[in-house]
Structures are given as C-alpha cells and as structure tokens.
Amino acid sequence: MSLPLIAVSIGDLNGIGIEIALRAHHEIKKRCRPLYMVHYGLAKTAAEKLGLPLPEPFEHIAPEAAPFTLAPGTVSPESGAYSFASFKQAVEEVSQKRADAVVTLPIHKEAWMLAGIPYKGHTDALRDFFKKEAIMMLGCEKLYVGLFTEHIPLKEVPGKVKEAPLTRFLLDFQRETGAGKIAVLGLNPHAGDHGVLGDEEETIRAAIDRANASLPSPVFTGPLVPDIAFSPQMRKRYTYYVAMYHDQGLAPLKALYFDESINVSLNLPIIRTSVDHGTAFDIAYLPDRPVNLQSYVNAVDAAVKLSKSQRA
Known part of the structure; x- marks a missing residue:
C-alpha cells in the first residue's frame, strides 16, 4: 500500500512551526508523503533564516494568500492571514480526496483576529466549514x-x-x-x-x-x-x-x-490532527535552543493510522 499523502498546514510562519516541519521531515517521510501548504519561496527563506536545508523533493501547494516578509516572533495580520489560507488549502485538499489527512502546525489566535478571521482556532473553523459539531x-x-x-x-x-x-x-x-x-x-x-x-x-x-x-x-x-x-x-x-x-x-x-x-478533531468527515502546543514566538528562529518534535511526529503518526484505517 502506498504511503498516505498528508496535507501539512504550515501554521504561523513567524513562529516555530516551520522549523519543526523542516527538522522532522526526514523522519516524517518514512511514514507518509508530506505535502506542505506554503509558497516555495517563503519556505526557502525560512529555511535560510534557520540555517537548515530545504528538503528535496519539497512537495508543496501555494495557498491563496500573498507571500509576506517573515518577522520572527512577531504577531502580524499578514502571518495570520497566511496561516489561515494554508489551513484552508489543506482542508480543501483532503475534502476533494486529493490528500488523506490534514496535520496542522500552530497558528496564533491574535494574528487571526488582526487579519479579520472570524474564528478562534482550527476547530472553530472546521465546525463552520463542515456544519458539524466538531469535538x-x-x-x-x-x-x-x-x-x-x-x-x-x-x-x-x-x-x-x-x-x-x-x-x-x-x-x-x-x-x-x-x-x-x-x-x-x-x-x-x-x-x-x-x-x-x-x-x-x-x-x-x-x-x-x-x-x-x-x-x-x-x-x-x-x-x-x-x-x-x-x-x-x-x-x-x-x-x-x-x-x-x-x-x-x-x-x-x-x-x-x-x-x-x-x-x-472528532466528529468530522475528514481526518485532522495537530500539535498540542503554540507558536513559541519567544524562541522562534533563535539559534542553539532545543526544539521538541515529538508532538508533531505523534500528530503525523495518528493521521497516518487513521487514514490507513479509513482506507481498509
């Protein structure tokens, strides 16, 4: 059986999510095909700022949002709007059966508010997208x-x-x-x-x-x-x-x-898992500090397991 295709919502690019995705990529690709919802140029810029290589191949889809200038550790409407667009694109890929599951990296709720997004978080948005009582x-x-x-x-x-x-x-x-x-x-x-x-x-x-x-x-x-x-x-x-x-x-x-x-997220027609932590703006893009990848790896594992169960 082929590896599941997992749509990765990139989260707030001013936070720690992109670093987690890049550092965990080698481990994640053993479990699935990660498909990142991000412009190639933005991902490359983030990787350069972090001193990390951009994985090749780097499967990605550019969400319907304008690229912006990264400002590590900063709450901004631009980063909020981009993270929401990345999330919507990931949900669309799975809803249209082009991917098997959504895994979300952390967004910043204030950035969403500044961008005029009418949801308090991913689950709130999913309820509205699908008109279901998501849990x-x-x-x-x-x-x-x-x-x-x-x-x-x-x-x-x-x-x-x-x-x-x-x-x-x-x-x-x-x-x-x-x-x-x-x-x-x-x-x-x-x-x-x-x-x-x-x-x-x-x-x-x-x-x-x-x-x-x-x-x-x-x-x-x-x-x-x-x-x-x-x-x-x-x-x-x-x-x-x-x-x-x-x-x-x-x-x-x-x-x-x-x-x-x-x-x-339970009680929905799609599979969605996520890290259980925030954007960590206080340490985003800073050198020489530990970054724990376990929540993200576990979220991918859960998405893969659920998608395989759904296929069976």
Missing part, C-alpha cells in the same frame, strides 16, 4: 481529554452546561473514540458537594444517565470530583475523560504529557 480531543495513548467547551471565557462556561447538548456531546465522543469507559468531570469544586458549591452537577448527572441509557451498557461515570480525577489511581481506571472547560482538562494533561500530546 476537540487532546492527549496521547496514555490519556485523552475531550473538551465540552473550549475557547470561551470561564464566566460563560456554566451557562453552556445544558443537558441536551452535553448528552449529544457524550454520545458523539463515545462513538468517535469507541471507548468503553469514559470519566466525566464535574464543573465545581468537589463536584458541587451535593449542591453546597453549585448545582450544575445535577445537569451533568442527568446527561450522563441519558447517554448511558442510549447505549447497550453504561460507559460514562461521573460527575467526578475534578481535583482527584487525574490521580494515578484514577488513571489506572480511565484513559478517556470529558472536561467541562479548557483548563480543567488541559492543565493536568499538559503537566503529565506535554511533549507527547496531540490534538485530534
């Missing part, structure tokens, strides 16, 4: 966390905890992962302490009961007390978790498995 799941084989709410202010989270959408989310998450056991976190300290510290857990419990009743056997447990849910004892019991909000799930995940974790 953001992050983690590694040791621990995966699905986020019920993502990039919204914390004060808005309680209002989003409603029985019907949470039930749908739980069932979609289980169907997409195939997990036989899923831990669902409460929202409040001590999972509300029977109403003493909040009553959102009653809604979470109702959604869990409703979701379990829809399945051949119960899968979901909770609402669990968040501050003990990721203890070593609990992680022996659960690999898959659902968190009510962004930092509730990602703070423990990144404390435990920061270098290994990836982002996987």
Whole structure:
C-alpha cells in the first residue's frame, strides 16, 4: 500500500512551526508523503533564516494568500492571514480526496483576529466549514481529554452546561473514540458537594444517565470530583475523560504529557490532527535552543493510522 499523502498546514510562519516541519521531515517521510501548504519561496527563506536545508523533493501547494516578509516572533495580520489560507488549502485538499489527512502546525489566535478571521482556532473553523459539531480531543495513548467547551471565557462556561447538548456531546465522543469507559468531570469544586458549591452537577448527572441509557451498557461515570480525577489511581481506571472547560482538562494533561500530546478533531468527515502546543514566538528562529518534535511526529503518526484505517 502506498504511503498516505498528508496535507501539512504550515501554521504561523513567524513562529516555530516551520522549523519543526523542516527538522522532522526526514523522519516524517518514512511514514507518509508530506505535502506542505506554503509558497516555495517563503519556505526557502525560512529555511535560510534557520540555517537548515530545504528538503528535496519539497512537495508543496501555494495557498491563496500573498507571500509576506517573515518577522520572527512577531504577531502580524499578514502571518495570520497566511496561516489561515494554508489551513484552508489543506482542508480543501483532503475534502476533494486529493490528500488523506490534514496535520496542522500552530497558528496564533491574535494574528487571526488582526487579519479579520472570524474564528478562534482550527476547530472553530472546521465546525463552520463542515456544519458539524466538531469535538476537540487532546492527549496521547496514555490519556485523552475531550473538551465540552473550549475557547470561551470561564464566566460563560456554566451557562453552556445544558443537558441536551452535553448528552449529544457524550454520545458523539463515545462513538468517535469507541471507548468503553469514559470519566466525566464535574464543573465545581468537589463536584458541587451535593449542591453546597453549585448545582450544575445535577445537569451533568442527568446527561450522563441519558447517554448511558442510549447505549447497550453504561460507559460514562461521573460527575467526578475534578481535583482527584487525574490521580494515578484514577488513571489506572480511565484513559478517556470529558472536561467541562479548557483548563480543567488541559492543565493536568499538559503537566503529565506535554511533549507527547496531540490534538485530534472528532466528529468530522475528514481526518485532522495537530500539535498540542503554540507558536513559541519567544524562541522562534533563535539559534542553539532545543526544539521538541515529538508532538508533531505523534500528530503525523495518528493521521497516518487513521487514514490507513479509513482506507481498509
């Protein structure tokens, strides 16, 4: 079987993503054919600034955005617009069956905002592109966390905890992962302490009961007390978790498995995986500092595995 063709969204070129792609290319090409969504001239300029060779052959497609002058470590509307165009091109390649999966390098949300892009990130955009309730799941084989709410202010989270959408989310998450056991976190300290510290857990419990009743056997447990849910004892019991909000799930995940974790978009008609880190503007293009490639390599591995499974 031929190697999968992976459309690589190049991310914000003022950040660390292009260096990761170039340094990992030799390893990645053993697993797939990487197809980079970037102008050849921009990639060559970035490689020269980094003192790295541009791989040959360098399969690429120029996205529909004007090349711009690289400004390492700088938030700019030009880099934001370019990273969005690169992402859209990658999605188009897979949607049109010209590539097997999308792997995204990190974008900068403020740069997208400055460019007038109406999305807070990749997952938000994918929901709109496909009119599907995309699910953001992050983690590694040791621990995966699905986020019920993502990039919204914390004060808005309680209002989003409603029985019907949470039930749908739980069932979609289980169907997409195939997990036989899923831990669902409460929202409040001590999972509300029977109403003493909040009553959102009653809604979470109702959604869990409703979701379990829809399945051949119960899968979901909770609402669990968040501050003990990721203890070593609990992680022996659960690999898959659902968190009510962004930092509730990602703070423990990144404390435990920061270098290994990836982002996987579930509940979509295409395969999309991503690194689980940002643009690292503070170290972009600087010499003599370590660059960890593991998240990117793992994201490619996951995309390849999923695409092969889809082919089978």
